Amino acid sequence: MTDDRLRMTPGPTAVPAAVRERMSEPTPNPDVEPAFFDFYRDLTGKLEALYGGDDIVILGGEGILGLEAAIASLVEPGDRVLCIANGRYGEGFAEFVELYGGDAVVCDVPWRDPLDRAAVEAALADGSFDVATLVHCETPTGVLNDIEPVLDALADHDVISVVDAVSSLGGVPVPTERIDVCLGASQKCFSAPPGLTVCSVSDRAWRKIESFETDGFYTDLEPWRDAADEEWFPYTHLSSNLYGLDTAIDLLLEEGLENVFERHETAATRCRERADRLGLSIYPDAARSSPTVTALEVPGRAAPLQRTLAEEHDIVLATGLGDLEADVLRIGHMGHNARCDRVDRTMDALEAVL
Structure with missing residues (x-):
């Protein structure tokens, strides 16, 4: 399977x-x-x-x-x-x-x-x-x-x-x-x-x-x-x-921690560059965001976007929590997922949905 x-x-x-x-x-x-x-x-x-x-x-x-x-x-x-x-x-x-x-x-x-x-x-x-x-x-x-x-x-x-x-x-x-x-x-x-x-x-x-x-x-x-x-x-x-x-x-x-940190930085940069090209803002801003997760501001659209990405593209993202639940869509580029090919597949799908 x-x-x-x-x-x-x-x-x-x-x-x-x-x-x-x-x-x-x-x-x-x-x-x-x-x-x-x-x-x-x-x-x-x-x-x-x-x-x-x-x-x-x-x-x-x-x-x-x-x-x-x-x-x-x-x-x-x-x-x-x-x-x-x-x-x-x-x-x-x-x-x-x-x-x-x-x-x-x-x-x-x-x-x-x-x-x-x-x-x-x-x-x-x-x-x-x-x-x-x-x-x-x-x-x-x-x-x-x-x-x-x-x-x-x-x-x-x-x-x-x-x-x-x-x-x-x-x-x-x-x-x-x-x-x-x-x-x-x-x-x-x-x-x-x-x-x-x-x-x-x-x-x-x-x-x-x-x-x-x-x-x-x-x-x-x-x-x-x-x-x-x-x-x-x-x-x-x-x-x-x-x-x-x-x-x-x-x-x-085995990979080496410095290489691991660099891989996370590279994946985060790619994600935010792609988001910028889509006209999406980063919460709160790119400079203070973690190399492990990017929060995209999508006022009122987080749940519909999350659902469509899962149903049409087999990609699972997270919404925000609390007061941000409806307004933030979160992409985790952490651990094994901190790779540019995975970020690109995610952002290609998000671009298609938008």
């Missing part, structure tokens, strides 16, 4: 044949077979190379699990948490903070605007924050935030940083060495199936995590710190998904 449908969504992304084949291997029992713990330690070592250091934890659950687990593990009831936002996921961190009894202080700007370091500095001035959250790539708008000035401010105030890099890690340089908890996911730039959260945890973050008992279990990062070395997992791990992720990371490392 063949599937000619091209899914150019900003995650889940296309999964290479080698990853699918690896996932078809016999399923071990990850709780009792010593060889599986060796495999898991090897995989986390590869991810440490990609992240550039810090301990790696792989959780069995889609990327949102990582966002919740970071908050569940770092925030005690009554803690004030600074949620720095210019998009849906940045604002969404506040919901997790409140869910776990924290006091979320949202430092937000309109979705079209860049993060505001001055506002962050002003919020930090009273010295009452231990943890702050922010997003590198806001997938619903395609914005790639310049997070380093904000990380500077957090470092100056000794605040633990939690960064959602789910839609950028593996496709864009991420300053992981400056982030305390950096969150990624299998189904984005890694081009493995949905089902795994990947996060790096700094020593400073571990100290905070180990300083109190959380109210959760599945969302608690603490048991994972020494689990693999002690050859046990807090719950039965997703062995087939881990096999797929292992091959996906091998493909990235």
Whole structure:
């Protein structure tokens, strides 16, 4: 059976044949077979190379699990948490903070605007924050935030940083060495199936995590710190998904990260040049858009265009989210889909539909 449908969504992304084949291997029992713990330690070592250091934890659950687990593990009831936002996921961190009894202080700007370091500095001035959250790539708008000035401010105030890099890690340089908890996911730039959260945890973050008992279990990062070395997992791990992720990371490392980043930049440039020729504007603008996703402004037409592209051209795109649902059409050129031939097929179809 063949599937000619091209899914150019900003995650889940296309999964290479080698990853699918690896996932078809016999399923071990990850709780009792010593060889599986060796495999898991090897995989986390590869991810440490990609992240550039810090301990790696792989959780069995889609990327949102990582966002919740970071908050569940770092925030005690009554803690004030600074949620720095210019998009849906940045604002969404506040919901997790409140869910776990924290006091979320949202430092937000309109979705079209860049993060505001001055506002962050002003919020930090009273010295009452231990943890702050922010997003590198806001997938619903395609914005790639310049997070380093904000990380500077957090470092100056000794605040633990939690960064959602789910839609950028593996496709864009991420300053992981400056982030305390950096969150990624299998189904984005890694081009493995949905089902795994990947996060790096700094020593400073571990100290905070180990300083109190959380109210959760599945969302608690603490048991994972020494689990693999002690050859046990807090719950039965997703062995087939881990096999797929292992091959996906091998493909990235074999290609070389600099080459991977260049491929994403090239695909993004091609997409935006083609959009410009069609008279389409980029949300918010091309200069601040991520190499992994392009958001096209199509006021009131997003759903009809999405439907026609799928029905007539076998191409799947995503609309915007929230207030942008009807007005933005999103093209994901990330991971395995960050290739000019795939971008051209997509834009040829969009041109025909328009």
